[in-house]
Amino acid sequence: MAKKQKTFSLTIAACLLAFVIGAVAGFAMWTVYKNPKGGDVYVSGDLQIHFMELGNNYTGDSIYIKAGETDILIDAGSRANSTDATSEYIDRYCTDGTLEYVVATHADQDHIAGFAGSSSSPSMFERYKCETIIDFALTNKTTQVYQNYVKKRDAAVAQGAKHYNALQCYKGENGAQRVYELSDGIKMEILYQEFYENKSSDENNYSVCLMFNQGDKHFLFTGDLEEDGEISLVESNELPKVELFKAGHHGSKTSSNDVLLKVIEPEIVCVCCCAGSVEYTQNFENTFPTQAMIDRVSLYTDRVYVTTVGEVVYNADKEKYEDNGFGPLNGNIVVTSNKSGVNVQCSHDNAVLKDTKWFKDNRTMPSAWS
Structure with a gap:
């Protein structure tokens, strides 16, 4: 037994x-x-990042992101009527009329005008049901556009949207979260920088900074953050190397500085601007994207893409150059990340910046790209 x-x-x-x-x-x-090849986390569905054209010759940001079944909008520039173009584009992908997350990085017109809306172009808060709104903790603005933004944002909150600023998110206060799970293996992280709680003379430094993490793939958005803000961002966070960096401040000479680039070493850089537009300057070297930014980025990658290009004419009577139209450079830029890797597809032209006619006519080839 x-x-x-x-x-x-x-x-x-x-x-x-x-x-x-x-x-x-x-x-x-x-x-x-x-697991995606080279990844460390199971990824459910694609992460798609759409850098949208804005329907006019004004520079601005409006970025639509699809993470699994979650819809995110970062900024709504450049003017109120841009929402006519961007909402039509978003509707191709967002079929239920709901944006789970809306982020307004800072209070400049070229980032919030589409949230403020107008009598002829409804606010994005009115065009979509917005579930969670995250915006800037501080601002110096008192403009009518800013006041209209607050009015439309608060109306969305009254209809059920949750509203937090970036500092509340970072600290996890009042129901806000530092990290939001968007889909299996895809997260949105609100990064810290000191101008969430310290005043700056430059509105751009109030920009909300975000990292989208998909396993060991990372995608960085810094709004219009300038050098002081970039220094704080680097000092306050353990930033990884990134697959994608949205160029700071539309590719200006004062953003996307070495202090940040040498840490993140971006593989792809997307610039939201109207290339060559004289909206802000008559100095062609300083029109977006600037030669200085291109030179700095060239040390890390030649995969640089730009949404729109402007047409400029000289007005002899006014003795100055003026914008006289626009068209797509790359067009709507779509960066897709899944288990097959990260790829870029553009609606107009897939050429990287250095291979475009605009670049050859208006910029000097950096030695790193030669």
Whole structure:
């Protein structure tokens, strides 16, 4: 009897051991199958980042992101009527009329005009149901556009949207979160920089900074953050190397500085601007994207893309150059990340910046790109 009991016990033990080994092997095979190549987390569906054209010759930001079934909008520039173009584009992908997350990085017109809206172009807060709104903690603005933004934002909150500023998110206060789970393996993280709580003479430094993390792939957005803000961003966060960086401040000479670039070493850089537009300056070298920014970025990548290009004419009577139209450079830029890798597809032209006619006519080739 004792021998039979011993044999029975050994059989049970062997079965349990086989079950454990099988479960471990099965999990390992599932992990290998589900993980993106080179990734460390299972990714459910694509992460798609759309740098949208804005329907006019004014520079601004409006970025639509699809993470699994979650819809995100970062900024709504450049003017109120830009929402006519951007909402039509978003509707191709957002089929339920709901934006789960809306981010307004700072209070400049070229980032919030589409949230403020106008009598002829409804606010994005009115065009979509917005569930969570995250915006800047501080501002120096008192403009009518800013006041209209606050009015439309607060109306959305009255209709059920949750509203937090970036500092509340970073600190996890009042129900806000530092990290939001968007889809399996895809997260949106609000990064810290000192101008969430310290005043700056430059409105751009109030920009909300975000990192989208998809396993070991990272995508960085810094609004119009200037050098002082970039220094704080680097000092306050353990920033990884990134697959994608949205060029700061539309590719200006004062953003996307070495202090940040040498840490993140971006593989792809997307610039939201109307290339060559004289909206802000008559100095062609300083029109967006500037030669200085291009020179700095060239040390890390030549995969630079720009949404729009402007047409400029000289007005002899006024003795100055003027904007006289616009068109797509790359057009709407779509960066897709999934288990197959990260790729870029543009609606007009997939050429990187250095291979475009505009670049060859208006910029000097950096030695790193030669």
